[in-house]
Amino acid sequence: MASRPGRPRASGDPYGERDTRQDVLDAAAALFCTVGFTSTSTRSVAERAGVRQATIYHHFAGKDAILLELLLGTVRPSVELADALATATATDPADARLWALAHADVRLLTSGPLNLGALYVLPEVAGEQFAEFHAQRDRLRARYDELAAAVVPDGSGAEQGPLVLGLVESVILRRRDSDDLDAGAVADAVADGVLRLLGCDEQRIAAARTAAAALV
Amino acid sequence: MASRPGRPRASGDPYGERDTRQDVLDAAAALFCTVGFTSTSTRSVAERAGVRQATIYHHFAGKDAILLELLLGTVRPSVELADALATATATDPADARLWALAHADVRLLTSGPLNLGALYVLPEVAGEQFAEFHAQRDRLRARYDELAAAVVPDGSGAEQGPLVLGLVESVILRRRDSDDLDAGAVADAVADGVLRLLGCDEQRIAAARTAAAALV
Numbered sequence: 084m085a086s087r088p089g090r091p092r093a094s095g096d097p098y099g100e101r102d103t104r105q106d107v108l109d110a111a112a113a114l115f116c117t118v119g120f121t122s123t124s125t126r127s128v129a130e131r132a133g134v135r136q137a138t139i140y141h142h143f144a145g146k147d148a149i150l151l152e153l154l155l156g157t158v159r160p161s162v163e164l165a166d167a168l169a170t171a172t173a174t175d176p177a178d179a180r181l182w183a184l185a186h187a188d189v190r191l192l193t194s195g196p197l198n199l200g201a202l203y204v205l206p207e208v209a210g211e212q213f214a215e216f217h218a219q220r221d222r223l224r225a226r227y228d229e230l231a232a233a234v235v236p237d238g239s240g241a242e243q244g245p246l247v248l249g250l251v252e253s254v255i256l257r258r259r260d261s262d263d264l265d266a267g268a269v270a271d272a273v274a275d276g277v278l279r280l281l282g283c284d285e286q287r288i289a290a291a292r293t294a295a296a297a298l299v
Numbered sequence: 300m301a302s303r304p305g306r307p308r309a310s311g312d313p314y315g316e317r318d319t320r321q322d323v324l325d326a327a328a329a330l331f332c333t334v335g336f337t338s339t340s341t342r343s344v345a346e347r348a349g350v351r352q353a354t355i356y357h358h359f360a361g362k363d364a365i366l367l368e369l370l371l372g373t374v375r376p377s378v379e380l381a382d383a384l385a386t387a388t389a390t391d392p393a394d395a396r397l398w399a400l401a402h403a404d405v406r407l408l409t410s411g412p413l414n415l416g417a418l419y420v421l422p423e424v425a426g427e428q429f430a431e432f433h434a435q436r437d438r439l440r441a442r443y444d445e446l447a448a449a450v451v452p453d454g455s456g457a458e459q460g461p462l463v464l465g466l467v468e469s470v471i472l473r474r475r476d477s478d479d480l481d482a483g484a485v486a487d488a489v490a491d492g493v494l495r496l497l498g499c500d501e502q503r504i505a506a507a508r509t510a511a512a513a514l515v
Contacts, residue, residue, distance in 0.1 A: 116422060117422050118422065119335070119336070119337045119421070119422050119423070120335070121335045121337045121338045122337045122338075198420075201420040203472065203475060204414075204417035204420055204471070204472070204475055205335070206332060206333050206334065206335050207335070209475075220476075224476075242488065243488075243492070245473060246466065246469075246488060246489065246492045248469075249466060249469030249470070249472060249473055250462065250465060250466050250469060250496075252469060252472050253462075253465030253466060253468060253469045253472075254465070255420070255472070256419065256420070256465060256468050256469075256471070256472075257461060257465055259419060259420055259425075260436075260440075272458065272459075272462060273462065276459070276462045276496050279495060279496050279497075279498060280466075280492050280495050280496050281495075282495060282501075285498075
């Protein structure tokens with residue numbers, strides 16, 4: 084999926100703005116995940132993307148802004164799904180909504196050729212310039228906590244919230260160990276595991292899985 | 300816990316060899332976890348440790364060898380415990396042994412002032428020079444798989460092995476989010492969660508927790 088210089092531009096975007104932006108993101112992602120963030124210069128991103136360095140600065144304020152956009156891509160779709168599940172489908176059981184969220188989140192984190200979640204632990208990501216990423220991830224964490232609390236209303240569910248998010252995000256570490264994960268099977272296993280972690284029995288998990296399919 | 304130049308040397312080690320080696324490891328760990336691995340030179344490690352650069356090369360072949368030793372420190376104690384639990388205490392129930400291993404592993408990964416597990420996802424760590432670390436971690440993974448299979452002998456336990464290790468190692472990601480984790484409470488919650496993930500009910504988990512206390 085790494086972009087090649089000079090590839091044909093999509094129609095409907097005659098100046099190739101969208102493609103160029105995506106080429107820069109793809110090139111930066113490949114370099115950040117293989118060479119490392121610190122060792123990657125905007126110049127090397129430009130070379131890999133097949134664009135001039137000035138073109139990068141036309142689209143992004145700099146290397147941090149590129150990393151921020153890559154990080155947001157690993158969390159924003161899950162936040163949007165969590166928000167949609169929290170409002171539109173409040174009549175559906177919480178276990179089905181949690182199964183659906185965990186499943187989609189694992190699919191997102193295991194999608195694409197690069198393990199972008201591994202960038203979470205970069206020392207640089209602790210900085211203020213990544214506040215938007217942390218805010219989105221805090222929001223996602225809060226949604227997991229809410230759903231876990233709703234699945235186990237006796238109060239122990241809320242305590243399990245961090246374990247639930249941990250189990251979902253552990254696929255980031257698993258991708259480091261194996262580059263041929265069966266993403267669909269892993270997503271099923273993790274989503275089932277999330278409910279098992281909350282004490283649901285197999286019958287309830289099977290029902291949640293079926294109900295989740297109608298939700299997304 | 301960061302070492303300071305010129306601190307008093309322990310007795311029984313008149314040349315301070317052991318302390319110097321540890322000072323280098325401490326300084327390197329602090330830099331790898333804050334500045335990043337790539338941006339850290341052996342010179343900056345030497346400066347932080349308060350030793351000459353040549354002294355580093357007296358103890359380590361180079362930066363990779365320092366990182367290897369730090370990585371091994373995050374996994375070797377757990378492998379040793381897993382091996383001991385697999386042989387000496389085979390009469391104890393598998394759930395107690397798994398609880399004890401998960402608990403100790405989480406304590407190890409949350410111990411010390413630095414989140415060394417975050418170094419697992421460095422692109423560089425995929426290299427051949429870290430084969431010993433990967434071999435140790437593969438061995439630990441196999442022990443988790445064995446124990447999970449023994450806790451749930453119907454075959455589904457073995458499938459859950461990767462989730463179990465994932466839940467344990469997810470504390471690495473949690474440490475990034477919060478620098479004041481209650482390590483003891485987290486270890487209890489994760490070890491309980493590991494058994495819950497395998498379908499154990501609360502009574503069985505409580506019994507495993509009690510039995511585990513006698514094991515380590």
